Amino acid sequence: MNRLTIRRPDDWHLHLRDGAMMEGVIGDTARDFARAIIMPNLVPPVVTAADAAAYRERIMAALPQGAVFTPLMTLYLTETTDPDDVARAHESGLVTAVKLYPAGATTNSASGVRNFDNAMPVLEKMAEIGLNLCVHGEVTSADVDIFDREAVFIDTVLDPLRKRLPELKITMEHVTTKDGIDYIAAAEGNLAGSITTHHLIINRNDILVGGIRPHYYCLPVAKREAHRKALVAAATSGDARFFLGTDSAPHVDPAKECGCGCAGIYTAPNTMSCLAHVFENEDALDRLEAFASLNGPAWYGLSPNEERVTLVKRDEAVDYPKKRETGAGPVTVFDPKFPLFWEVER
Numbered sequence: 001m002n003r004l005t006i007r008r009p010d011d012w013h014l015h016l017r018d019g020a021m022m023e024g025v026i027g028d029t030a031r032d033f034a035r036a037i038i039m040p041n042l043v044p045p046v047v048t049a050a051d052a053a054a055y056r057e058r059i060m061a062a063l064p065q066g067a068v069f070t071p072l073m074t075l076y077l078t079e080t081t082d083p084d085d086v087a088r089a090h091e092s093g094l095v096t097a098v099k100l101y102p103a104g105a106t107t108n109s110a111s112g113v114r115n116f117d118n119a120m121p122v123l124e125k126m127a128e129i130g131l132n133l134c135v136h137g138e139v140t141s142a143d144v145d146i147f148d149r150e151a152v153f154i155d156t157v158l159d160p161l162r163k164r165l166p167e168l169k170i171t172m173e174h175v176t177t178k179d180g181i182d183y184i185a186a187a188e189g190n191l192a193g194s195i196t197t198h199h200l201i202i203n204r205n206d207i208l209v210g211g212i213r214p215h216y217y218c219l220p221v222a223k224r225e226a227h228r229k230a231l232v233a234a235a236t237s238g239d240a241r242f243f244l245g246t247d248s249a250p251h252v253d254p255a256k257e258c259g260c261g262c263a264g265i266y267t268a269p270n271t272m273s274c275l276a277h278v279f280e281n282e283d284a285l286d287r288l289e290a291f292a293s294l295n296g297p298a299w300y301g302l303s304p305n306e307e308r309v310t311l312v313k314r315d316e317a318v319d320y321p322k323k324r325e326t327g328a329g330p331v332t333v334f335d336p337k338f339p340l341f342w343e344v345e346r
């Protein structure tokens, strides 16, 4: 097969940033995706409905001429978030989800939750009104090995929270382990998982073998090959609980290529090419539409996009930019380390 037509995809986990960086990267997402869930981890974070409304306006203003793209806004959950403000933001259609960052877990998460008891009033309100919680699923205590943080989060935070509030709909974002996949697959409802492009392609060797490779460093950090294989199996299974959230997370090169580099991988420009490659390798191209275009909207209670896009497999490797130059500085684009032959037909 060398042509595949699918409904236009969506990205259920995206970092657009703000200002000059956003202006430089937004076109890459708007080109291939109709909608994206926009992460709220700005500095300062997007906490209130008013913050989200203002951020949404800045996003719309930054869109290139003619782009058709809908940002789905999220609120950053803090211990002082007002349940009524969240409820109003949901009711007006402004926000699609609330985002939980355990304090200190990842880029710009200092205002995240330390004590879950303090977040319970908001979480209870969300369960009542049917508003989704998106979680960065890692514990942050210093005594837990960084490669175990996701598995420990499931046992010590996620599972107790789901037992305490079974009505709450939760998306476990950027799942990186077989433990996470197995936990979601075994759950009896109200739990789904997003999977990134890069975690389908890299394992921890890609970060560490032959020298430290900062452009493969992200959080949750890539794990062993056995975990990557479990992610590929889940993504290509057609199981409606798994869908694409690229976690495309641009940082300028100087912030990555340094003594303490930021976490985040920029995959927006070549995600669809990478995914077609991965799905073809698994003989699962017929399930790419479920993963990228159908399962996500179904989970969030939205209709799939009516518009179609066609992926074409070329005879020669396709070109994509190695760097995206932005007003904030250059951003290195994810290198899957194999040539890409698939591209979205323009």
Ligand SMILES: NC(=O)N[C@@H](CC(=O)O)C(=O)O
Binding pocket: 015, 041, 106, 107, 108, 136, 217, 218, 219, 220, 247, 249, 250, 263, 264, 265
């Ligand atoms: N994924 C990352 O490595 N980084 C994200 C934050 C996140 O999604 O955890 C970022 O904002 O840079």
Ligand SMILES: [Zn+2]
Binding pocket: 106, 136, 173, 174, 219, 220
């Ligand atoms: Zn995260």
Ligand SMILES: [Zn+2]
Binding pocket: 013, 014, 015, 039, 247, 249
């Ligand atoms: Zn992210």
